[in-house]
């Protein structure tokens with residue numbers, strides 16, 4: 412394999428391992444138009460029965476996602492969209508458990524207007540409640556707020572610590588045993604000499 416081939420293969424492998432989360436083109440279900448050179452894109456993904464936010468170009472300026480079937484936005488999904496000025500997320504069946512906090516904070520960052528009209532659909536006690544008015548208490552405690560990776564680390568650490576303790580016990584036991592052995596050998600030599 413020559414160098415170019417190697418680079419291609421590695422590049423392809425990286426692409427498989429870490430697929431880019433941002434598209435450079437218009438996401439297929441949406442309608443896009445340019446707002447002019449370096450002004451970004453107007454992206455209309457409204458009324459398309461979307462269940463998840465599509466991959467969006469980084470230079471998105473206006474984003475319309477209202478009247479879809481979105482219930483949550485995975486944390487981090489929208490972080491790259493720095494040039495955003497206008498967002499509409501209303502009329503979606505938002506599930507207001509602790510995971511909705513990402514969307515709430517993100518919308519607050521963009522503007523108060525973008526948070527307006529975004530209402531919860533579930534759980535039942537929060538139905539029709541504006542996302543803007545949700546308090547920490549209502550969001551509840553996420554039982555699995557720790558990302559899975561954190562839990563993995565926890566278990567790995569636990570196994571490591573258990574391993575260290577077992578090793579220490581074995582070493583202590585081996586030392587004791589070897590002391591006894593040395594003692595016996597010394598004793599035997601002593602007996603021999605006598």
Ligand SMILES: *[C@@H]1O[C@H](CO)[C@@H](O)[C@H](O)[C@H]1NC(C)=O
Nearest residue numbers: 457458459460461477478479
């Ligand atoms: C919402 O979207 C559905 C299709 O998913 C469409 O039929 C309906 O007209 C839309 N409602 C509004 C108010 O745009």
